[in-house]
Amino acid sequence: MRRGTPRFSNEPALSEVIGFVLIIGIIMVAFSMYLVYGVPVQGRENEINHMSTINDQFVSYKIGIDSLWTNQQENIAMSTTFPLGTAGQTAQGSTSIIPILQPVGSSGTLSINQRTTTPEIFTVLSNSYISNTTGITAVGPIQIPTTQTYSNAPSSLLINLSTTNAFWNNTAPGSVLISGNTWIATINITPDISDCLTSGTGNNVTYMSSCYGSDITITIIKNGVTSLNRAVVYSNINPNTPTPYSVNLMNAAYGLQSVISYPTTLTFSKYDPSNQLITTTITAEYAYQPQTYIYSVPLGSLEYSTNNNYWISQSYYYQMGGVFLSQIDGSTYKLPPEITFAYNGNGNITANIVAISYDPIDSGLIGGNSPAQVLTVLKPDAGSLPYAPVSPNTWNATINLTTPDPNAAFMWAAYLNTAANLTGGIPTAYYTVGNTTTGSYISFLGGTDGNPHITLSGKTANLSVSVQSLGSV
Structure with a gap:
């Protein structure tokens, strides 16, 4: 035996410790990667699926409201359920036993007539034949x-x-x-x-x-x-x-x-x-006479707003018979409101309006993760606007949407222009459309021969609505 040579060595034990530490390090890296990338992806998918469910619920809600007013089902409560958040709404898989490996559940709020600080107003101003005014x-x-x-x-x-x-x-x-x-x-x-x-x-x-x-x-x-x-x-x-x-x-x-x-x-x-x-x-x-007629009503809205953690925050709302989507970069309509136009040739225009509004005294807001139930009733004061049932019956008409939301104002102007020109086929020479400091508008100019060239018809449907929580699921 040489002088200075150790009598034994601990190198094998040291290598095991280093290997264990490396394994722990790899596990921590994988764990961190999952937390950084996997959990947000899963959370984003949950929130996208949840917003798709909300979209479907608003479509179903619109179909139900349309059925109420077209069939005149007055004072009959229609029930619709909206899931407010993703917590408890989606399956989490085998990782659900480890809370840190789950995405944080989002929440939402469902509100009635709370969309803007001041009411959004729908107004029709026209020079028309109006029925039953002087006998x-x-x-x-x-x-x-x-x-x-x-x-x-x-x-x-x-x-x-x-x-x-x-x-x-x-x-x-x-x-x-x-x-x-x-x-x-x-x-x-x-x-x-x-x-x-x-x-x-x-x-x-x-x-x-x-x-x-x-x-x-x-x-x-x-x-x-x-x-x-x-x-x-x-x-x-x-x-x-x-x-x-x-x-x-x-x-x-x-x-x-x-x-x-x-x-x-x-x-x-x-x-x-x-x-x-x-x-x-x-x-x-x-049984009518020509006169200036103004119809104006606060529209109100039923709105769902999400507090998404992994995807962009969005708001869906029902208003004037349409379903709208609002997010930080603007607003658009998913289903069009109940305003349609048509061109009959020779400068003759048809405008059909169904003014669906919520009772302005209704108010409510509920938030959280659990489902919420919305009860909607068609009030018995639905009817028709007094435009004479002759064609044409109007010289000129302007539709105004007053709103403090600039995104909604631009969206309404875009819809009115699309409904008139692309869908209704009305040449741009017969109308003007645009935005004002208070909202948006479309004006039909009528003819230049002194005779009415617009056929205007309007119905009203007034809704009463309430919302309540269904508790945890």
């Missing part, structure tokens, strides 16, 4: 035959018939012919012996007493096609009736409202070889 104004009666020009659409255009000898065996019944540009209407005295028969056949038939056996019928021909053929308006008429029988050509059942453009000239003539029609006249009735 009915009648023009006439005017004797037939005649030719009449109507600069404005009447609410009723009555053909008044006083008859004599209107019996089933009359061989030369009379009629009144009304002709427009693309249509013809004929109001006939039509013999109908079946009105008087009671029993028997052949020569043994019996008849009802005091029976005359003639009907008043109407035939409509549009663009050369018969759309209505001898439809009975009055059955078994009495020729001695003291008041005339009146047929309203503006009745929606006859389908003439949509084919008459005003101003229009109509020709009225009479066929009466047996002097069956004593007098025939026309009376135009106007």
Whole structure:
């Protein structure tokens, strides 16, 4: 043995310690990598899936509200559940036994009429024919035959018939012919012996007493096609009736409202070889008058706002029949609101509005991770705006959305422009759209000939809503 040589060595033990420390180091590196990358990725996926669920719930909510107002289901509560956060909503896998390996669950808030500090207001300003403001104004009666020009659409255009000898065996019944540009209407005295028969056949038939056996019928021909053929308006008429029988050509059942453009000239003539029609006249009735009309309502909203930890924070909200998404870089609509436009050619425009609003006295806010239940009721004061049911009925109209949220203002302007030009096909020469310091607007200019070129219709649907927590899941 050499001098100075150790009698034993601990090198093998030292190598085991170093190896163990390296293994611990590798585990810590892997653990740290998972915490830094794996947990956020899992948390981001959970929050993306959760926001997708929120989107689906708002779509379902919109469909439910649409069903309420279209079917007039008043005072019936519709229940919708929204999961407020990801905690407890998603599976965590085998790592759930180690809390530090789980992503932190996000939370959210569901609020009613809390979206902005001041209410968002929807307003329609128009110069229109407005119904039922001063009662009915009648023009006439005017004797037939005649030719009449109507600069404005009447609410009723009555053909008044006083008859004599209107019996089933009359061989030369009379009629009144009304002709427009693309249509013809004929109001006939039509013999109908079946009105008087009671029993028997052949020569043994019996008849009802005091029976005359003639009907008043109407035939409509549009663009050369018969759309209505001898439809009975009055059955078994009495020729001695003291008041005339009146047929309203503006009745929606006859389908003439949509084919008459005003101003229009109509020709009225009479066929009466047996002097069956004593007098025939026309009376135009106007149940509306032109005036400036303003409708304004605070819209309110039902909004879900998330407090995401791993993904961008977002807010979904339902307003005016639409579903909207708002985040830090702007707002957009996921489903469009209930405002639609259409171009009918020759400068004629149609605008349909359903003003769906929340009761401004409703207010609520709930936050956390557990689900929340929203109860929504259609109030019984839903109705229609008083625009006259004639086409067209408006000279000019402006729709305003007042909001303190600049992102919402730009989004509304973009939607109104898209709905008018791309969806509705309205040339930009007939409208202007843009933003103001208080919101956004679209204005329809109408024609330059002094006649109305806009058909405006509006419905209202007012909602009452409440929210409550369902507790932990």
